[in-house]
Amino acid sequence: MPINFHDKRNRMTYTTRTADVSWLSLIKEHAGIVGKEIVDIGCGGGIYTRALASSGAAHVTGVDFSHEMLQGAARHCENLSNVTLQQGNAYNSGLPDHTFDIVLERALIHHLHDLHSCFQEAKRILKPGGVFIIQDRTPEDCLMPGDENHIRGYFFEKYPKLIDMERSRRHEAAEVQKLLDSNGFVILKTVQLWETRCVHQDMAALNSDLAQRTGRSILHELTDHELGELIVFINSKLRNRADAIIEKDSWTLWIAVPK
Numbered sequence: 392m393p394i395n396f397h398d399k400r401n402r403m404t405y406t407t408r409t410a411d412v413s414w415l416s417l418i419k420e421h422a423g424i425v426g427k428e429i430v431d432i433g434c435g436g437g438i439y440t441r442a443l444a445s446s447g448a449a450h451v452t453g454v455d456f457s458h459e460m461l462q463g464a465a466r467h468c469e470n471l472s473n474v475t476l477q478q479g480n481a482y483n484s485g486l487p488d489h490t491f492d493i494v495l496e497r498a499l500i501h502h503l504h505d506l507h508s509c510f511q512e513a514k515r516i517l518k519p520g521g522v523f524i525i526q527d528r529t530p531e532d533c534l535m536p537g538d539e540n541h542i543r544g545y546f547f548e549k550y551p552k553l554i555d556m557e558r559s560r561r562h563e564a565a566e567v568q569k570l571l572d573s574n575g576f577v578i579l580k581t582v583q584l585w586e587t588r589c590v591h592q593d594m595a596a597l598n599s600d601l602a603q604r605t606g607r608s609i610l611h612e613l614t615d616h617e618l619g620e621l622i623v624f625i626n627s628k629l630r631n632r633a634d635a636i637i638e639k640d641s642w643t644l645w646i647a648v649p650k
Contacts, residue, residue: 410442411587418495421580421646422522424448427492430516432481433499437464437474443495444474452491456480481509486516497526501560506567510574514649523576525645526584530561532641539629540585540639542597546609549624556612567645576647584642591636594629598622 418424425447431440434453444451453468453476455461461476468474479485481496481503494513503509513523534554537544547554564581571578588606591597601622604610610618629636 410439413584414439414586415442415446417582417584417644418443418493418524419446421582422493422524424493428490428518429493429495430454430484430486430491432484432494432496432513433502434464434476435460435498437467437476439495439497440464440474440476441468441471444468444471448473450475452477452486454479454484454486482512484512484516488515489518490516492518492521493524494521495524495526497524498528500525500527500562500567506562506570507574510570510576514575517649519649521648522579523571523645523647523649525567525571525647526642527567528561528641529564529643530558531564532643533557533561535641537625537628539632540637541641542625542636542638543607543609543640545625545628546621549621550613550617553609553612557609564643567643571645571647575650577650578645578647580646582644582646584644585639586642588638588640591638593633593635594626597629597636597638598626601625 424443426449428450429443429448430452431443432454434440434455437453440451440453450473453461453464453474455464456478458478461478464476468476477485481499482505494517496509496513500506500509517523533543534547534557535541535544537548547557568578589600591600601610602618604618613621
C-alpha cells in the first residue's frame with residue numbers, strides 16, 4: 392500500500408540523509424542561496440530545508456501537509472534560527488503573496504495530480520524575478536537499469552509490477568514543460584542530475600536502509616516478504632561486496648522564472 396505520510400512510524404524516514412554537495416552546487420549556480428528568502432514546499436523531514444539554511448540563506452520556510460513529517464523536520468532542523476516550519480500544501484501553502492526569492496519543490500510533484508494549481512500557487516508566492524525550481528524523476532529517470540550505483544533500478548527488475556505503478560505517478564518531462572508555460576513561467580534551463588543519495592559503508596548498511604524503506608515511497612507497495620526477497624536479489628546482483636556503495640538517483644530539474 393502507498394506510504395502514509397501521516398503515520399508517526401514514518402516520521403523520520405526522510406531525515407536520515409544529508410543533501411549532496413552536487414545538489415547544493417547546482418542550486419548555487421542557477422539560483423543562488425546566500426541572502427535569499429526560500430520556501431521548500433513538500434519539505435518532508437527537512438533534509439533540503441536544513442541544507443539551504445546552513446548554506447547562507449537568509450531564511451528558509453519548510454511547508455508540508457503532514458504534521459508527522461513536520462515533527463521530523465523540526466528535529467532535523469533544530470538549532471537553526473533561520474528556519475520556520477508550517478503546515479500547508481502545494482495548492483494552498485498559507486504563505487503571503489510575492490514573498491520568496493526561490494520556491495523549491497523537490498520530489499513533490501509525483502505525489503500530485505493537479506500541477507496547474509500547484510504551479511499557480513508557486514507563482515503567487517514567488518517574488519517578481521524569483522526562481523521556481525522543480526526537481527523530480529521522470530519515468531525515464533526512474534526506469535534506468537540497476538547497477539552498483541543505481542540501486543533503484545533493481546526494484547523494477549525484480550518486481551516488474553512496480554513499473555506501471557511508477558509510470559502512473561510520474562510526470563513526463565513534456566507535460567511539466569507545457570504546464571509551466573501555460574501557468575506563466577519561462578524555463579531557463581532543464582538539468583539532468585545524478586545526485587548521490589547515500590554512501591552505504593557496506594552491504595549491511597544498504598540492507599538496513601532498504602529494510603526500513605528509508606525515503607523510498609515505492610517500497611511501501613511491497614509486502615514485508617517481497618521486500619525481503621528484493622534485498623536478497625540486490626545482494627546477489629552486488630555479489631555481497633565489502634566496500635562502500637555510492638547510491639545515486641537520476642533526477643530532472645526545471646529551473647523557471649515568471650514571464
